[in-house]
Amino acid sequence: MRRRLPPLATLRPFEATARLGSFTLAAQELSLTQGAVSQQVRNLEDFLGLKLFERQARRLDLTDEGRQLFASVQRALDDLERTVGRLVVRGERVVLNVTAMPTLATVWLMPRLAAFAALHPDIELRLATSIEPADLHGGNVDVAIRVGKLPGRAYPREHANIDLVMTERWDGVIADSLFPDAIVPVASRALLAEGAPIEGPSDLQAYPLIHTVSRQRAWPDWFRAQGVRFHPRLADPECGHFFISLQAAREGRGIAMVPELIFHHARAQSEDLVAAWLPAARSAGEYYVLTHETQETSRAVQAFRQWLVEEGARTRTLYGMADAPVA
Numbered sequence: 001m002r003r004r005l006p007p008l009a010t011l012r013p014f015e016a017t018a019r020l021g022s023f024t025l026a027a028q029e030l031s032l033t034q035g036a037v038s039q040q041v042r043n044l045e046d047f048l049g050l051k052l053f054e055r056q057a058r059r060l061d062l063t064d065e066g067r068q069l070f071a072s073v074q075r076a077l078d079d080l081e082r083t084v085g086r087l088v089v090r091g092e093r094v095v096l097n098v099t100a101m102p103t104l105a106t107v108w109l110m111p112r113l114a115a116f117a118a119l120h121p122d123i124e125l126r127l128a129t130s131i132e133p134a135d136l137h138g139g140n141v142d143v144a145i146r147v148g149k150l151p152g153r154a155y156p157r158e159h160a161n162i163d164l165v166m167t168e169r170w171d172g173v174i175a176d177s178l179f180p181d182a183i184v185p186v187a188s189r190a191l192l193a194e195g196a197p198i199e200g201p202s203d204l205q206a207y208p209l210i211h212t213v214s215r216q217r218a219w220p221d222w223f224r225a226q227g228v229r230f231h232p233r234l235a236d237p238e239c240g241h242f243f244i245s246l247q248a249a250r251e252g253r254g255i256a257m258v259p260e261l262i263f264h265h266a267r268a269q270s271e272d273l274v275a276a277w278l279p280a281a282r283s284a285g286e287y288y289v290l291t292h293e294t295q296e297t298s299r300a301v302q303a304f305r306q307w308l309v310e311e312g313a314r315t316r317t318l319y320g321m322a323d324a325p326v327a
Contacts, residue, residue: 010044018070094300100145102129103242107265136292144290155284160221162285178287178312182260182280201226208254218257225281
């Protein structure tokens, strides 16, 4: 459909004249002659068949119709200016597509991103959360953070299994270790104070055990690492992500098995959660930063990758997360 619009070349001279109240000032702002600005305004008036200005001795005043048009044109130009500004800024910045697991993104990555942005204001991070295998070959993911096993690496049988698959294609993928994974049972202080005494790992089964969908084998593996037989129960609660399991434990719904990192973060926020039994049980896998070798020449990818590795090292030191097994 053809738009019934005035010549676009007339709108900027009209807006500047209406805003400044002078052909002369509008001409100076637009780097045009006064005659050119005046002519464009006349062209607009002729197109509309309306008088837009009352020409006073030293000033131009808008008519009622002129005020209506000025408000509309100014809004349109302001909106256009904002859009162009965003596009120009985006064109000057490098965009990285990052994927991380939901709980890790919430409790560890996102609180740190402001620090990265301050160091690299020209790099825009677009974060998506997922526990699915990361596709580093399709061009939609630049950096992935996952937990799991490296191909070809042997892990002690007593370590807790990680069923998650980090990526389905390892050719060309570079994996940098962030920190080890270990799991620990956590509960609210109130629940443990009111419940049966815990004198050994098997006593935890006197409580409801909160399961997490993404790590279905966490509880069986943890009991196996403790040398205790696990007795599954259909009535035990199940949650979709670790941060939901953690909240359920905080509310006294049972004991949750969560990664050691998540527990440390929760303890830093509040002391209402405690470990129901220590030490934590080491998992057969670690948290990794995954990139592709084709990104080796990308300054932005390498800057973010190096920053993540350094943050991971600080986290290991902060929480005493040794590379050696903790159980």
